[in-house]
Amino acid sequence: MSTAQAASETTEFVDFWNEILLPKFVKYRHILVGGLTRHSELIFPNLEVSKGDKVVDVGCGFGDTALKFAEIVGPKGSVLGIDCCEGFLKYGREEAQAAGVTNLTFIEADVQSHPFEPVHDFCFSRFGTQFFENPVAGLRAMRSALKPGGIMTMIVWRTIDDNPWLGMPKDVVLKILPPPGDDARTCGPGPFSMAGQEMVTKQLEIAGYDSIDFKRVDAPLMVGDTLDDAFNFQIALGPAGEVYREAGDLAIEKHAEIEAALKAELKKHVTPEGVVLGSSSWVISARNPG
Numbered sequence: 001m002s003t004a005q006a007a008s009e010t011t012e013f014v015d016f017w018n019e020i021l022l023p024k025f026v027k028y029r030h031i032l033v034g035g036l037t038r039h040s041e042l043i044f045p046n047l048e049v050s051k052g053d054k055v056v057d058v059g060c061g062f063g064d065t066a067l068k069f070a071e072i073v074g075p076k077g078s079v080l081g082i083d084c085c086e087g088f089l090k091y092g093r094e095e096a097q098a099a100g101v102t103n104l105t106f107i108e109a110d111v112q113s114h115p116f117e118p119v120h121d122f123c124f125s126r127f128g129t130q131f132f133e134n135p136v137a138g139l140r141a142m143r144s145a146l147k148p149g150g151i152m153t154m155i156v157w158r159t160i161d162d163n164p165w166l167g168m169p170k171d172v173v174l175k176i177l178p179p180p181g182d183d184a185r186t187c188g189p190g191p192f193s194m195a196g197q198e199m200v201t202k203q204l205e206i207a208g209y210d211s212i213d214f215k216r217v218d219a220p221l222m223v224g225d226t227l228d229d230a231f232n233f234q235i236a237l238g239p240a241g242e243v244y245r246e247a248g249d250l251a252i253e254k255h256a257e258i259e260a261a262l263k264a265e266l267k268k269h270v271t272p273e274g275v276v277l278g279s280s281s282w283v284i285s286a287r288n289p290g
Helices: 012-027 029-046 064-073 086-099 135-144 164-174 197-206 227-236 238-247 249-253 255-269
Strands: 054-058 078-083 104-108 120-126 146-157 210-224 274-287
Touching: 012 029, 012 086, 029 064, 029 120, 029 146, 029 210, 029 274, 054 064, 064 078, 064 086, 064 104, 064 120, 078 086, 086 104, 120 135, 135 146, 135 197, 164 227, 164 238, 164 255, 164 274, 197 210, 197 274, 210 227, 227 238, 227 255, 227 274, 238 249, 249 255, 255 274
Parallel strands: 054 078, 054 120, 078 104, 120 146
Antiparallel strands: 146 274, 210 274
16 A cells, blocks of 8 residues: 655645645544445445456545445455545545555545546545536546546535535524625535536536436435534534634624524434434446547
8 A cells, every 4th residue: 555645736725625624524524424425335336346446536535435445346456545635545544554455545636637547447436526626627537547438436415405414504504694705715616516417417528428327315414423513513514614614703703692593403303313414415427438
């Protein structure tokens, strides 16, 4: 397994991930990995991946899907996990080493500009492509990693209205705080940038793919072990977290009011497993025609 390979240069969006979002993702790893896994686990049994295949996992984050692929392809196959944040990748490396996995390499790089070799059978991304600064360039880069006939599959969120786990908290917070201004720092286009089926189909076509297919996946998503956990998660990350962060001192001044209002809504979704809300994604597959 290779050592870390750092991206030679970064963009403002990559810097935002490393400086602002990474520490929060690490803190709420139990929610993010557990919740996002609900969507990938539902489709893994049907993915076109076989023993001996070469796989690229784009925006692999903490590395849990890359480790799953390493198990599927076996010792004769290989997996390349790529992410712009070294702080995520160290967790994947540690878990791979502890499990004795030797067919998995993690590299730190910006997928949109990374020089791939066209040797892979399958390219995957779980909730990563929606943050591409240039979606067509990113999707084209992913296609460049594939052999002729290779398959790319990505999971992206559907609209915010289809995802109450993110939409409802934003609506609550916006009743108390102003929306972020045009100069707000962001992590890129955002979690719902690939919700439009017609638009994403066109992006994939321009990037050179064919055999494009969309499947909807709905899943309950745990957003906190407790009410306090769920509230803190929402004001740290996602659309509600962006509103809270960008409001600055006003958010601190209104914190008690925000906490009371948001917890009142979150309380309606408390279950024995934690605070659970609905989520919905697209599983989009396409082929590199060569």
